[in-house]
Amino acid sequence: MTNPPERFELLTDLYELTMAASYFENGMADPATFSLFVRKYPPDRAYFVAAGLEDFLEYAANFQFSESDLAYLDGTGTFSHDFLHYLKNMRFTGTIRALAEGEIFFKDEPILEVTAPIIESQILETFAINTINLQSMIATKAARCVHAAGGRRLVDFSLRRTQGIDAGLKVARSSYIAGFVATSNVLAGKLYGIPISGTMAHSYISSFGDEIEAFRAFARSFPKKTILLIDTYDTVAGARKATIVGQEMAKEGNKLLGVRLDSGDMTQLSQHVRKILDEASLDDTEIFASSSFDEYKIAKSIKEGAKIDAFGVGTRMGVSADAPYFDIAYKLVQYGDRPIMKLSTGKINLPGKKQLFRRTDDKGRFVEDIIGTADETIEGASPLLELVMQDGKLLMRHPSLEEIRKRFRKNLAALDEKYKALDGAHLYPVKLSARLEALLEAASS
Amino acid sequence: MTNPPERFELLTDLYELTMAASYFENGMADPATFSLFVRKYPPDRAYFVAAGLEDFLEYAANFQFSESDLAYLDGTGTFSHDFLHYLKNMRFTGTIRALAEGEIFFKDEPILEVTAPIIESQILETFAINTINLQSMIATKAARCVHAAGGRRLVDFSLRRTQGIDAGLKVARSSYIAGFVATSNVLAGKLYGIPISGTMAHSYISSFGDEIEAFRAFARSFPKKTILLIDTYDTVAGARKATIVGQEMAKEGNKLLGVRLDSGDMTQLSQHVRKILDEASLDDTEIFASSSFDEYKIAKSIKEGAKIDAFGVGTRMGVSADAPYFDIAYKLVQYGDRPIMKLSTGKINLPGKKQLFRRTDDKGRFVEDIIGTADETIEGASPLLELVMQDGKLLMRHPSLEEIRKRFRKNLAALDEKYKALDGAHLYPVKLSARLEALLEAASS
Numbered sequence: 001m002t003n004p005p006e007r008f009e010l011l012t013d014l015y016e017l018t019m020a021a022s023y024f025e026n027g028m029a030d031p032a033t034f035s036l037f038v039r040k041y042p043p044d045r046a047y048f049v050a051a052g053l054e055d056f057l058e059y060a061a062n063f064q065f066s067e068s069d070l071a072y073l074d075g076t077g078t079f080s081h082d083f084l085h086y087l088k089n090m091r092f093t094g095t096i097r098a099l100a101e102g103e104i105f106f107k108d109e110p111i112l113e114v115t116a117p118i119i120e121s122q123i124l125e126t127f128a129i130n131t132i133n134l135q136s137m138i139a140t141k142a143a144r145c146v147h148a149a150g151g152r153r154l155v156d157f158s159l160r161r162t163q164g165i166d167a168g169l170k171v172a173r174s175s176y177i178a179g180f181v182a183t184s185n186v187l188a189g190k191l192y193g194i195p196i197s198g199t200m201a202h203s204y205i206s207s208f209g210d211e212i213e214a215f216r217a218f219a220r221s222f223p224k225k226t227i228l229l230i231d232t233y234d235t236v237a238g239a240r241k242a243t244i245v246g247q248e249m250a251k252e253g254n255k256l257l258g259v260r261l262d263s264g265d266m267t268q269l270s271q272h273v274r275k276i277l278d279e280a281s282l283d284d285t286e287i288f289a290s291s292s293f294d295e296y297k298i299a300k301s302i303k304e305g306a307k308i309d310a311f312g313v314g315t316r317m318g319v320s321a322d323a324p325y326f327d328i329a330y331k332l333v334q335y336g337d338r339p340i341m342k343l344s345t346g347k348i349n350l351p352g353k354k355q356l357f358r359r360t361d362d363k364g365r366f367v368e369d370i371i372g373t374a375d376e377t378i379e380g381a382s383p384l385l386e387l388v389m390q391d392g393k394l395l396m397r398h399p400s401l402e403e404i405r406k407r408f409r410k411n412l413a414a415l416d417e418k419y420k421a422l423d424g425a426h427l428y429p430v431k432l433s434a435r436l437e438a439l440l441e442a443a444s445s
Numbered sequence: 446m447t448n449p450p451e452r453f454e455l456l457t458d459l460y461e462l463t464m465a466a467s468y469f470e471n472g473m474a475d476p477a478t479f480s481l482f483v484r485k486y487p488p489d490r491a492y493f494v495a496a497g498l499e500d501f502l503e504y505a506a507n508f509q510f511s512e513s514d515l516a517y518l519d520g521t522g523t524f525s526h527d528f529l530h531y532l533k534n535m536r537f538t539g540t541i542r543a544l545a546e547g548e549i550f551f552k553d554e555p556i557l558e559v560t561a562p563i564i565e566s567q568i569l570e571t572f573a574i575n576t577i578n579l580q581s582m583i584a585t586k587a588a589r590c591v592h593a594a595g596g597r598r599l600v601d602f603s604l605r606r607t608q609g610i611d612a613g614l615k616v617a618r619s620s621y622i623a624g625f626v627a628t629s630n631v632l633a634g635k636l637y638g639i640p641i642s643g644t645m646a647h648s649y650i651s652s653f654g655d656e657i658e659a660f661r662a663f664a665r666s667f668p669k670k671t672i673l674l675i676d677t678y679d680t681v682a683g684a685r686k687a688t689i690v691g692q693e694m695a696k697e698g699n700k701l702l703g704v705r706l707d708s709g710d711m712t713q714l715s716q717h718v719r720k721i722l723d724e725a726s727l728d729d730t731e732i733f734a735s736s737s738f739d740e741y742k743i744a745k746s747i748k749e750g751a752k753i754d755a756f757g758v759g760t761r762m763g764v765s766a767d768a769p770y771f772d773i774a775y776k777l778v779q780y781g782d783r784p785i786m787k788l789s790t791g792k793i794n795l796p797g798k799k800q801l802f803r804r805t806d807d808k809g810r811f812v813e814d815i816i817g818t819a820d821e822t823i824e825g826a827s828p829l830l831e832l833v834m835q836d837g838k839l840l841m842r843h844p845s846l847e848e849i850r851k852r853f854r855k856n857l858a859a860l861d862e863k864y865k866a867l868d869g870a871h872l873y874p875v876k877l878s879a880r881l882e883a884l885l886e887a888a889s890s
Contacts, residue, residue, distance in 0.1 A: 005632060005636060008610060008632065010631040010632035010634075010635055011604070011610055011613060011614075011630070011631070011632045012604075012630075012631055012632070013602070013604055013605065013629040013630070013631070013643050014629050014630075014631050014634075014641045014642060014643030015629065015643035015644050015645055015646055016643075016646075017631065017643075018643060018644055018645065018663075018666075018667060018670075019645050019646060019648070019649045021666055021667075022645075022649070022662055022663050022665075022666035022667070023649075023652075025662075025665070025666050026662045026665075026666070028652065032648075032652065034648070068635075069635070072631075072634070072635040073631075076634075076641065078667070078670065118652060122646075122648060125605070125646075125648075126604055126605050129605040129606065130604065130605050130606070130607065130609070130610065130613060131609075131610075133605070133606055134608050134609050157458070159456070159457075159458055159571055159575065160458065160570070160571050160574040160575050160578070161574065161575065161578055161770045161771075161773070162575065162608070163579050163607070163608035163609065163612040163764065163769070164575070164576070164579050164608065164609055164610075164611030164612040164615055165453060165456055165575065165576075165609075165611040166609030166610040166611040166612065167608040167609035167611065167612055168456060168575060169456075170609055184458040184459050184460065185456070185457075185458070185459075186455040186456070186457055186458070186459050186462065186517075186518075187450060187453065187455040187456045187457075189455075189459075189517070189521075190455055190513075190514070190517040191450060196459045196521065197459060198458050198459030198460035198461075198462075198463060199460050199463055200460055200463065200464050200467075201460055201461075201464060201567075201570075202776075202777075203464070203477075203479070203567060203570075203776065203777035203785075204460075204464045204467070204468075206777050206780070206785045207468070207473065207477065207563060207777060207780045207785075209783070217467055217470075217471045218463075218467050220467075220470070220471075221463075221466055221467035221470050221471070222463060222466075222467070222523070225463075225523065315770050319608065319764075319769040319770050320769075321769055321770065324608070324764040324765075324766055324769040325606045325760050325764050325766065326606075328606070331647075331648065332647070332648035332651050332652060335651070335652045338654070340648075340651045340652075
C-alpha cells in the first residue's frame with residue numbers, strides 16, 4: 001500500500017452492495033438494527049477488551065462514495081444507474097449505541113448496535129467487523145500480557161511481523177490502551193502520541209566488528225538514552241563489556257539505562273547478567289528482555305525468578321498468535337418492528353435492540369452482567385451501551401488515548417482475579433433479563 | 446485508519462533511526478548488504494510462495510521523509526539537527542536483487558538482497574519484513590488451499606476478519622497470485638483488477654421474513670448473477686425453495702447459477718442438495734460452500750465425496766490461522782568487504798552476498814536448490830535472484846498480476862507432489878555451494 005487509497009467505502013464485501021441494490025429495487029428502507037458481538041471465547045480467554053470504536057465511528061460519520069468508486073462499480077456491469085445515483089448521495093444517517101473503548105466485555109454481549117435504513121446499516125458490516133475484531137483481539141491479548149507482567153513495563157515490538165501496515169498501527173494503539181508503556185512503531189508515535197522506544201539491532205553491533213567499540217559509539221551518540229544489546233556473540237561476555245561502558249558513562253555523568261537480552265534462557269541469563277551489573281555497581285541499569293514473549297512466557301519467566309525489569313513483546317502479541325481471529329459477528333436483530341433471530345445450525349443470535357447491564361459491588365468490582373432489551377432498566381445495574389451517534393452525527397468528542405487507557409486500568413482492577421487467569425478456566429456470569437428471555441422465546445416459537 | 450497517513454517512511458522501528466543516527470555520527474557509510482530469508486518452516490509447511498516484492502520496491506524507490514515526519518522526529522529530542530538534515534535529503538540509492546513474485550522458495554534461501562550505504566539498507570528493514578512476511582505467508586497458505594482443491598474454484602472471503610485494512614487488500618492480491626479466482630473485497634477489485642464475487646448474507650433473507658420471497662427478489666434484481674444462500678433456516682428446505690425459484694428463472698430464460706451452503710455438515714448437505722437440484726433438472730446450478738474452510742477442511746470434504754463446485758475461503762486463510770507469522774529475518778550479511786555472520790544462540794545466518802540457484806530436469810521439474818555466493822555460476826543450475834533496482838532506480842516494469850499468477854502456476858506444477866503434501870512431511874533438497882561452505886567456515890573460525 002505504498003500508494004494507499006484515500007477512501008475505504010469500497011473496502012467491503014461485494015455482497016453488501018448487491019444486497020443494497022436489491023433492497024433499493026424492492027423499496028426496502030425500514031430501519032434495521034445490527035448487533036455486533038463475539039460468539040465464543042478463543043482458547044484460554046475469559047474476557048475481552050473493547051477497542052476500535054473511534055475508527056468505526058469516523059468511518060460511519062464520513063461515509064461517502066467517491067466518483068472513482070462509482071465509476072468502478074459502474075464498470076462491473078452489476079448495478080443499475082438508479083442505484084449508483086442513490087449510492088452517490090448516500091450518507092450514514094443512523095443511530096449508533098456502543099460500549100466505550102477500554103471497557104471489558106464478555107461472550108455474546110452486544111458491544112455495538114447500529115440502527116439505520118437497512119442499506120446504510122448493512123453496508124457498514126465489513127468495516128465494523130474488520131476494525132473491531134482486530135483492535136479488540138489485540139487489546140485482549142495485550143491485556144493478558146500486562147496482567148502476567150505484574151507491574152513490569154511492556155513495550156510493543158511487533159511492527160515487523162504484524163499482518164500489514166494498518167495492523168502495525170492498530171496493534172500499537174490497542175496494546176497501549178491495554179497498558180503497554182511504549183511502542184517501537186515511530187508512525188504510531190506520530191499519529192497517536194504514544195511514547196516510542198528502541199535502541200539497536202544485532203546488525204549495528206556486527207557492522208562495527210568489535211562489540212565494545214559498537215557499545216561505545218552508541219553511548220557517544222545517545223549518552224542519555226543508551227540500552228545495549230548484549231547477545232550478538234555471547235550474552236555473558238557482552239554483559240561484562242557493557243559494564244565497562246557503563247562505568248565509562250558514569251565517569252562522564254551519564255547512566256547506562258539498560259542492557260537487552262534477545263536470545264537464550266531468559267531466566268538464567270537475566271539472573272547472571274543482574275549479578276554482573278550489580279557487581280560493577282550498575283544497580284540502576286535495567287535488564288530489558290525481548291525473545292518471543294507472550295503472556296505465557298512472561299508469566300513463566302517471572303515465576304522462575306527472572307531478573308527482568310521490562311519486556312519487549314513482539315510478534316506473538318502483534319498477531320494474537322494463539323487466537324488470530326475472534327468468532328465475531330454483525331447480525332441483523334431487528335427490521336422495522338420485527339425482532340429477528342437466525343436459527344440455523346449452531347448460530348443463534350439474540351433478537352431485538354439490546355442493552356448491556358453490569359452489576360458491581362460497593363467497591364466497584366464486577367458482580368454480573370445482564371443482557372437486556374434496549375428499552376428496559378434493571379434495578380441496581382448500570383447500562384453500558386452509550387448513544388454515540390444520532391442522525392449520522394457524532395454526539396461526543398472521542399476520548400483521548402490516555403482516558404481510554406485509564407478506563408481500561410480501572411476495568412481490569414474491578415475484574416476478579418479468577419477471571420483473569422491465563423488458562424481462562426473461570427467464566428464470568430452473564431445472564432439474560434426476563435424481558436429478553438421472553439422475546440427470545442417468542443421469536444423461537 | 447479512516448484518515449490514513451500518506452507516507453510510510455516512519456512506519457519503522459525506532460531503532461532503525463537511532464542506529465542510523467549513530468552510523469551518521471560515526472561516519473559509517475560503507476555499502477552494507479542485508480539478506481531476507483525465512484529461518485524455519487511453520488507446522489506442516491515445506492515450501493513458500495514469494496509475494497510482496499512490488500510493494501517493497503515502490504517503497505524503496507520513493508523513500509523520502511516528509512517535512513511533518515522530520516518535525517515529529519525533531520520533537521522527540523532524540524536526534525541532532527545535522528542528522529535530521531541528512532534524513533531530509535536521504536533517498537534510496539542502492540541495489541536490490543530479488544526473487545520474482547510467484548516463485549516458490551524454501552527455508553534459509555535468500556529471497557531479497559539489499560545493498561546500499563548502511564543507513565539506507567538498514568532503514569528499509571521493518572517495511573521489508575512486514576510486507577514480504579504478510580504477502581508470502583498468505584500466498585503460501587492460499588497455495589495450499591488451491592492444491593487441496595484439485596481444480597475446484599476458490600474465492601477469497603476473508604476481508605471481514607483479516608488483521609486490518611492493509612491485510613485485507615494484500616490477502617486478496619496474494620491469494621489471487623496463488624490461484625484463487627476472485628475476491629469478495631471490492632476495493633481489491635478496483636485497485637488490483639481482481640475479479641469480485643458475492644451475493645447475499647443471512648440478513649438479506651431474514652429481512653424479508655419469507656425465504657422464497659427473498660430468493661425471488663434477489664433473482665429479479667440480478668437475473669444473470671444469482672447464487673442463493675440456502676441455510677438461513679434449514680438447508681434442505683432452502684434447497685427445495687431454491688429449485689422452485691431456479692425453475693421460475695429458467696422459464697424467463699435465465700439460470701440459477703448456484704446455491705450456497707454456509708453451515709452444517711458440508712459433505713452430507715452438499716450431496717443431499719446436489720440430488721435435490723439434479724431432480725429439479727438444475728444440473729448446471731453449482732454448489733458453493735463457505736464454512737470455515739482451509740486446506741485441511743477442503744481436502745477432507747473432497748475425500749469424503751462432497752459435491753462442492755467452488756469454495757468461499759475466509760478467515761483461516763486470511764490470517765494464516767495455523768501459522769500467523771513466519772520466522773523471517775533481514776540480516777546484515779556484508780559490511781564493506783567483510784562478510785558478516787551472527788553466531789548467537791541458534792540464529793546463524795549465511796554470510797556474504799548470495800545467489801540462489803535451482804536445478805531442474807529436462808521437463809522443468811525442480812530437482813534441487815543450491816545457495817551460493819553472488820559472484821559464482823553453477824553449471825546446470827539457474828540463478829533466481831534478479832537485479833531489479835540499481836542506483837535506486839527500478840530496472841524493470843512490475844509484472845502484471847496475471848503474469849505473476851501464471852508464474853506461480855508453472856512453479857506449482859514443477860514441484861514434485863510429495864513436497865506439496867499438506868502435512869509437510871517431505872523436505873525439498875537445498876544445499877550450499879562449495880564456495881559458500883568455504884566462506885561459512887572462514888567466518889565461523
